[in-house]
Amino acid sequence: MAILTDEVLSAYLDGYADDAGRAAVDEAMRSDPALAERLLRLTMHDRLLRAAVDDALGDIPPRVTAAIAEPQNKENVIPFRPRARQAIESRWAWPAAVAASIAAGLFAGVFWQGAGATPFMVATADGAVVGSPVAQALTAARSGEIQRKDGAAVQVQLSFVAGDGRLCRQFTAAFKNDAGAGVACHDGRGWRMEAWTNGGSPAGDGFRQASGPENPVIAAELAQLGVAKPLDRAGESAALAGGWAPAHGR
Amino acid sequence: MAETERDLRSGIVALLPKLRRFAFGLCGAAHDADDLVQSAVERALRNEAQWNPGTRLDSWMYKIVQNLWIDKGRQQRTRGEAAPLEEAMGQAGDDARETLETRDAAARALKALAALSPEMRSAATLVIISGHSYREAAEALDVPVGTIMSRVARARGALEAALSSGDE
Numbered sequence: 001m002a003i004l005t006d007e008v009l010s011a012y013l014d015g016y017a018d019d020a021g022r023a024a025v026d027e028a029m030r031s032d033p034a035l036a037e038r039l040l041r042l043t044m045h046d047r048l049l050r051a052a053v054d055d056a057l058g059d060i061p062p063r064v065t066a067a068i069a070e071p072q073n074k075e076n077v078i079p080f081r082p083r084a085r086q087a088i089e090s091r092w093a094w095p096a097a098v099a100a101s102i103a104a105g106l107f108a109g110v111f112w113q114g115a116g117a118t119p120f121m122v123a124t125a126d127g128a129v130v131g132s133p134v135a136q137a138l139t140a141a142r143s144g145e146i147q148r149k150d151g152a153a154v155q156v157q158l159s160f161v162a163g164d165g166r167l168c169r170q171f172t173a174a175f176k177n178d179a180g181a182g183v184a185c186h187d188g189r190g191w192r193m194e195a196w197t198n199g200g201s202p203a204g205d206g207f208r209q210a211s212g213p214e215n216p217v218i219a220a221e222l223a224q225l226g227v228a229k230p231l232d233r234a235g236e237s238a239a240l241a242g243g244w245a246p247a248h249g250r
Numbered sequence: 251m252a253e254t255e256r257d258l259r260s261g262i263v264a265l266l267p268k269l270r271r272f273a274f275g276l277c278g279a280a281h282d283a284d285d286l287v288q289s290a291v292e293r294a295l296r297n298e299a300q301w302n303p304g305t306r307l308d309s310w311m312y313k314i315v316q317n318l319w320i321d322k323g324r325q326q327r328t329r330g331e332a333a334p335l336e337e338a339m340g341q342a343g344d345d346a347r348e349t350l351e352t353r354d355a356a357a358r359a360l361k362a363l364a365a366l367s368p369e370m371r372s373a374a375t376l377v378i379i380s381g382h383s384y385r386e387a388a389e390a391l392d393v394p395v396g397t398i399m400s401r402v403a404r405a406r407g408a409l410e411a412a413l414s415s416g417d418e
Contacts, residue, residue: 049360223266
């Protein structure tokens with residue numbers, strides 16, 4: 001029987017133990033609850049370290065995204081502090097106050113204002129998406145469908161389960177002469193904007209698709225959220241029916 | 251803009267979270283990590299021709315980050331053991347007594363990471379934090395798989411020692 005060195009246990013956690021090592025760890029865990037507990041603890045330590053590092057890093061600073069952005073493509077990029085992450089962080093019993101305190105006062109919300117039609121707010125300062133055509137489309141529209149309301153056109157392009165279990169949607173929207181793209185996640189209570197970029201002008205049909213997942217800001221946010229599982233049509237139907245509650249164990 | 255350059259840019263964007271963690275693992279402070287990533291991105295785009303689109307972009311980028319970090323010299327290697335913790339702790343609100351314990355645990359996890367050798371830190375960030383396989387980490391760091399395996403195990407041991415001592 002293989003000797004259960006720390007190296008074997010560590011390789012086991014990473015799925016890198018050889019057959020003998022894996023079998024030995026499986027066998028030992030059956031008879032030794034303390035070992036099983038230790039492995040669980042080690043897994044928790046890994047997660048804690050990951051969360052600690054990600055929290056220390058915070059959001060990708062604009063100077064880094066700007067270094068990648070195509071030089072001629074000067075879009076108005078609005079990074080949202082991900083307050084909705086508090087929900088996940090508290091699952092880890094992670095200090096939500098850290099994220100919340102950075103979020104405060106960073107950003108005054110996104111308004112769209114056109115002559116004639118009533119202006120509406122895409123998202124508030126803390127990222128909440130409420131009562132706008134965007135909120136309505138996020139809650140009720142299928143991917144691909146273009147929803148028009150109060151002079152705005154919104155199209156969801158992708159629904160997915162994020163790495164933390166929240167259900168998220170990537171969308172584009174157009175209002176008067178403005179167009180933009182965003183990613184929003186539902187935290188069980190409502191939609192929160194995770195990223196938003198405002199730029200370009202709408203196409204002739206009042207809708208512009210140019211700023212989708214290929215936009216660096218959106219792509220970075222998708223990468224950061226971790227698209228654990230894109231929803232297919234059936235998955236999206238279930239989410240629509242279920243009010244977009246986070247998909248733990250889905 | 252050439253197709254390759256566009257591919258390169260979007261590839262780098264997707265890699266940003268991992269590059270930042272890796273850089274953080276090397277230099278131990280968020281601001282320094284972002285300086286490093288920013289320089290690496292600029293260097294990569296300047297030297298686009300050196301990237302062969304058929305090969306792994308992440309390995310190439312990790313190497314650029316690592317080389318820049320080495321270029322930047324010794325002073326950054328020892329810096330940042332306390333700084334990122336103070337920075338993170340200083341921003342915490344005072345309303346969350348129940349989070350003190352986890353803040354403490356997070357602080358100890360970061361401290362344990364900072365106390366490791368740069369070699370162990372870079373292996374630990376690639377495997378434990380960013381979820382790379384041993385093989386990918388070995389390729390990025392130019393060491394054998396067995397070396398990654400033992401560095402990751404030792405990093406976990408240090409983490410366990412740092413976190414278990416406060417469990418009681």
